[in-house]
Amino acid sequence: MLREHDLQVYQVLLLKPGTLPKTSSGKVQRLACREAFLAGNLPLVASELLDISFPEAHPKNYSVESIQSWICQWLATKLYISIQSVDGNESFESYGLDSLTAATFIQDLETWSGYLLNISTLQSLGANANLAEYLAQELAHDRSQISAQIPPEYYQIECFPEYAQLQQRLTQIQTLEIPNPYFQVQESLTRDCTQIQGRTLINYSTYNYLGLSGEPRVSAAAKAAIDCYGTSVCASRLASGERLLHQELEQELAEFIGVEDCIVYVSGHATNVTTIGHLFNSQDLILYDALSHNSILQGCALSGAKTVPFPHNDWQALDKILQDQRQHYRRVVIVIEGVYSMDGDIPDLPRFIELKQRHKTLLMVDEAHSIGVLGQYGRGIGEFFDVGRNQVDLWMGTLSKAFASCGGYIAGSKALINYLKYTAPGFVYSVGSSPANTAAALASLRLLKSEPERVKTLQKRSQQFLQLAQAQGWNTATSQNSPIIPIVVGNSLACIQLSHHLFQAGINVQPMIYPAVANDAARLRFFISCLHTEAQINQAIAALANAKSIGC
Known part of the structure; x- marks a missing residue:
């Protein structure tokens, strides 16, 4: 129940039966109960103070007021008194708390703020208001020190290591002296063919399996x-x-x-x-x-x-x-x-x-x-x-x-x-x-x-491409019974070069490289459509054969 409603228990009270304030209909008067609890007027048989985790641990800003409020809340909880009765002008020791309780205070303060207070400092500061002002200054100093130590890769996107890795991969593509194969602008419907840079190419980089986009x-x-x-x-x-x-x-x-x-x-x-x-x-x-x-x-x-x-x-x-x-x-x-x-x-x-x-x-x-x-x-x-x-x-x-x-x-x-x-x-x-x-x-x-014949044609063309590619000795991974046929090349840069060679031959097929696949599993993925003709598939297979013959 407590976890479901995100509630924190601070204290368990055992009351005499029938002593809770109630309405004439028998409902608990929650506001009256709260006021009686804060005033210390509930008729207790026994109570147990639980280990408390104060709200907003390590907040971003520690004002004098927020620290003073925390100290008053801590004292009220330990002393079983209302928070209104805690006087900020009184000292910590004036409430009769011993050294063990002072050590507990220091531990709870560190949990809340991350700051470790010296017990002699606690004893020398006098009024709780002075303690709050001292802590506010110390915590502000700590924050400025921590901020100065934060490296730029933690807060500047261009310094993220992940971004540096991406830039490194893009630089490798540039060394091939071929255009970046990604984000190519398609200038027409992407069906069995597409138009890129004013050229019409046979298209194997679309999921338009049944040719219904553009229908x-x-x-x-x-x-x-x-x-x-x-x-x-x-x-x-x-x-x-x-x-x-x-x-x-x-x-x-x-x-x-x-x-x-x-x-x-x-x-x-x-x-x-x-x-x-x-x-x-x-x-x-x-x-x-x-x-x-x-x-x-x-x-x-x-x-x-x-x-x-x-x-x-x-x-x-x-x-x-x-x-x-x-x-x-x-x-x-x-x-x-x-x-x-x-x-x-x-x-x-x-x-x-x-x-x-x-x-x-x-x-x-x-x-x-x-x-x-x-x-x-x-x-x-x-x-x-x-x-x-x-x-x-x-x-x-x-x-x-x-x-x-x-x-x-x-x-x-x-x-x-x-x-x-x-x-x-x-x-x-x-x-x-x-x-x-x-x-x-x-x-x-x-x-x-x-028109279920679209499915039949798709399956027929897919099998045709798969069988011809395998007959040439290409690694088609575990492809079967589907219109997705990979040509596994292995090396990422070699895969990009093969894609470019096919592009020059009028075939549009995208390379899949690391991190989309493993470093040694770069591939071209041919997506077959029911709109592809046998002649178009033969042309793609011939372009692959030519690439292999020249060692591309």
């Missing part, structure tokens, strides 16, 4: 939503930002995935952060795949829960961790992804479901890169393995990839979604998804359901 029917739906609702809903949905489009999207996503309900957030990254951070706390355990996305890691950090990574896709190792740890925690959640964005591989979902059921945990699956991609109709990894969708507690996904929009969602039981809609900070305290983004996602979802 005329999706764009028309977004424009119509703006005409109807404007460019923003201008409030959180809990307040006044709810629109019919939001409800339609959530209902159709839930139906598409095969669960009871769904909640849509304005950001895919924030979906993981706020959901994980909100549902779990210090009493819980989060077990996550070692290659989990940053948003999962940030959610774990926010939660305050115990977090343990398990080796990538290794359900046997996870089983051992659960055998050792499950009984020590309240809630335990296993977090995996449908398709891992760095390697393009998928987990053995039925194995993780079996562990969840046997060890009585929750299971969360991040489908950012698997929804719209895996399964005969693009319904995700649940369809791919043909498992009951209610066997997973939290289905997470993004709207910025297969659904050609922006945002994220959690799908699951009605109880889960209802709880999140009323309590999740990233939903309750955030504006609702914009009309255009909501309408674009809804239109994309409907097109996916009516």
